[in-house]
Amino acid sequence: MSETKTEAPKAEPAEKTAATEASTPAQLSNKELKELKKKEKAAKRAAQKEAAGITPEQQQQIAQQKIDKKKQLATNTNLKKQLSQAVYKDEDKKIPALFSHLETREQRNASSPTVSHIVHPEILKLSLQFSSHKILGSTARLRSVLQVFKSVIRDYKTPQNTTLSRHLTGHLSHQIEYLKSSRPLSISMGNAIRWLKQEISHISIDTSDEEAKKGLISSIDDFIREKIDLSDQLIIENSAHHITEGCTVLTFGHSEVLLKLFQYCVVEQKKSFNLVVVDSHPLFEGKKLLNSLFSTKITAEESESASISSRVSLPAPSITCDMLKISYVLINLLSSTVLEDVDVAFLGAHAMLSNGHLYSRVGTAMVAMMCHRRNIPVLTCCESIKFSDRVQLDSVTANELADPEDLINDVNSKKPPQRKLLALEQFMKQREDPAKKEAPKKSSDTKEEVSKDTDILKDWKSIPLLNILNIMYDLTPPMYINKVVTELGSLPPSSVPVILREYKSS
């Protein structure tokens, strides 16, 4: 590790603390007094040294060398401290009182270099993708995390005086710690990480690093194949018979396994049916589902057999052309006639909790309830990796807060919110600030309100009584769910703990 790189991290936090102190001179706590004294001492020392003929630059260099020495003695606690310092904490967050116990919205990570000697670059990239909602959805996140862990393990080098099975877990923990700063871990990710750590601890001390790493990577591959791909296939086979020719199926938002199910039913089983896609502001995940369905083409071999003579490379027709009739509604239109001819509702899952509740994207509970009240069977497709031994009774006690700005930015754009990265945002703020100062404060609030409909709540953070609530998940009570389809078979929600026992024992 080069010197220049290691200088940066320590210098920055130090500067930060100094800056915050300077900005709040009014309250001098004991701690701050101590700091002041320290500074005075340092100044005295510096003066002495200068008298002894050492220039300030040399002093700094010496100081940094000391810091570097300290860094090499990086203990676990030390690393954790650095990690937490690197995380950007939103100071002016506002959460409604009802939800103030929840973890804040994604504490998005500050510029990465500060922790680059601890955190693998792939993890940095992934956490950016998580926080900007580039990768969204439980399965997609799990898959990408496991892929990244593979490269983390590949690039891992066991330090001296320790063994892989002892040190790698800690190393991974740091990566996960950092990843958590982008968004809380999903249930499935938690399960997978637990498995991986167990896997690492099972490696005997005698195996060479190379061998152990190879083994781990291949077992991760197996895990992905077994727990996601093959599971999905089994789930699809288990649930495909619920979609019959000409029936109407309702789904909410986007779910990877459901997308595969619909594709399978059309492409493989050649069923044509109606699909009602229910969607909601602000994430508009239903549009993602629509797009994936549109890009699904009727298989090549079929089109070839249909037109052997004309081998013109005509683009294969999309399955939405004549096989799949899609109607797209927003969640508040659910109460109208949409539900009248729905035969079955399929819901995706973020997790199945041990008390039979379904923890899924916010809105799922309402869809399930509406279907249940109209005697429409509600099915959930959920891989067993998403089963959790947690219990929860309502959506308020544990949840994830998303960015409230999503609700007010571009209200009419009908697109999922485009996240700017934090660094960019900060940069833009810095650029904006002087511009704001220059602008005269003539334009009154009322005038602005009239002029721009879209900016009504731009200043919502400055209104003390105003809050915006944007949560990610909600909890569907088991009474609304008729069937949970897993790769281990179909079961009622009350049997989730049974699966958990089986799963743990295996």
Add this chain to the structure above:
Amino acid sequence: MKFHGYSVVLGPDHPLESRNMVVSFAHFQDFITKELLNFQFHLIPKNHSGSVLSGATHRQKHIITSTTPTHPLPTKRAQTNSNKPNQNLFHNFSPKISSLKAPLRPHLPLLISYPPSTYTLSPSPFPHRITSHLPQTHLGPTQPFCLYKPPIPPRISTEMTQSLPPDIRTIVEPVVAQLKRRQLSEDKKTAVEVSQLLMRVISAARWADPLDLIDLIRQVGIVLEKATPKDFIPGNIVRRVLALIREEIDSENPTDNTPMISSMFSLLSTTSHLTQLSNQLRKQLKKQASDMRSIIIQGIKDLIDEICNVKEELESMSADLIHDNEILLTATPQSDTVLQFLIRARAKRRFTVLVMECYPNEAVTAQKFVKELAKHKIEAVLIPDSTVFAVMSRVGKVILGANTVFANGGCTTSAGVANVVECAKEHKTPVFAVAGLYKLSPLYPFNREDLIEVGNSGKVLSYSDSELIENVDVVTNPLGDYIAPEHIDIYITNVGGFAPSFIYRIVLDNYKPEDNSLEKR
């Protein structure tokens, strides 16, 4: 010389449905709105035609086409400077859309939708192929693109108001035009406007016999109901005024004042007797016409006062319904009555209000609503529609604003509220609806589809999102929801709170059953 509210609709059957077309059309629209006139362009893709047309039926009602592209469109320049020859609209466009020129010119099934007041066609059933439904009498292909200015106030077709005498027609027509153009957006404004209209009609009309007046008002009522078939407020006001007149007639002739069905005997009484009676009545009434006029007008003035003072009278109820630190949820941010109710309740109680966003149609209104609440020291939280179930377990009461309350205790409100009340039902959360007395309708909601308007489906899936539009079969955007009486616990009106099952009594107090149908029997 305004062209506000025009919208040009590109038909579903024209050959330019490619993606590029849609995109360039967006530019086209921008250009039009910025540079020329304030009117909108819509491209209707095949699968949208149903919903867009039904959207058109409610926003614009009439779609008229011109198949000849070479006719000049009056641009702004053309209007201001009549010496200059009118140029083809498509020549005037910025280079961005010049590529459009070629494909557009040969076949241009541009459908121009007019503000409904200009031409009247029967609004339903709307034909599937619009092109087949050209009112050739008004707009032949020989006529230029017909963006000519409509007369202001625009004429309504004779067909609609011809039943009225000409002097009354001139009074009614501007209001009908306003109703059809939806310039009277707020319910309260509509109610006041209609009652003022009736006041003008009564003072302008020449009548000797109050029964003639009743007939006239009924005629006006029919015209107003036709203008906004899914808005019940004008009809309510007309019926209120009719009831007022009838009451006046009854009080002037106390001898004939027989209770509606006082006993089984009166059920069996012959009609000939009744006609005799009414003939007698007519003779008596002729004398009192001038007295009557002032009394009725005073009655309407009282009605207007009542409509305007709804919020004052709601105030007294608030303390009984809300306890300190309660969490309320409201799903109708567009309702001014709810806002006023909450603001008044704040004087006595502290509480938190969760405001549902009502996404496609009321999202902006919801933001304004939340801001307004916060301004009045009420803790307000904006939540997306999907979050309602998640927070319902913490909500103490649900407040709704009703658009129309029917005699059975059901009501119509904005879309999405039916979800909310069902959630409330599941969680056993009380729901109360706030409505002024003028929103009570003596009608019964027989057919749900008749009550609900369908709005612009472009708000659900924007037209510029061509890939999605091409592949989706149905997109709908209903604007309202019907709420069954069992989902509402109480109605708060300016005369007190009532269970939905009791609404029919309140209706009977304010309306006469013989006016339920305005058509002549």
